[in-house]
Amino acid sequence: AQSVTQLDSQVPVFEEAPVELRCNYSSSVSVYLFWYVQYPNQGLQLLLKYLSGSTLVKGINGFEAEFNKSQTSFHLRKPSVHISDTAEYFCAVSETGGFKTIFGAGTRLFVKA
């Protein structure tokens, strides 16, 4: 079985500052990793995913994440945030070859002017 832990429930940050949202996972098998974003009153949208290959994955809206197998982490980063990045971010994991996904509890990113 897999599990996902998002280490921060809320992250306040000033506009144009860098941000890192932390995610650790646990699994006894190989996994795929995802980050989704949820804007108010909307469903989740895929930001980026790691399936294999390069451990640095680039996504939409200037976000990127790095897969670290030894630390079982998949942290999300952006070098300079905008007000429009205010949203909730979910880290998720699925077993390779599977289709069910386990979601973390979410991190609420609040970008201040």
Next chain:
Amino acid sequence: NAGVTQTPKFRVLKTGQSMTLLCAQDMNHEYMYWYRQDPGMGLRLIHYSVGEGTTAKGEVPDGYNVSRLKKQNFLLGLESAAPSQTSVYFCASSSNQGTGGGQPQHFGDGTRLSIL
């Protein structure tokens, strides 16, 4: 493109009432899912389907039933609503294309359900 469409968007029920949440996808996806989202708990899987005519229980299935009579539709039913079922419900779908999985899920905008 509509993607995943959920109806209704909002609903208020009294304890003991029943209702059905509708989900439709136009991407020809095999897999469909129902989740509930509660503060601080992320998304929890209620039921899922791997194809037309098939359904299976997820993490929190009690009090809910589902049906997938057509590939594009996945219905979630509450037979006797309870206040503990107050939540935001999301439907999602994903493709079974490619080997080894890894297909992302596509979500609807949710149904906000309050049980009084």
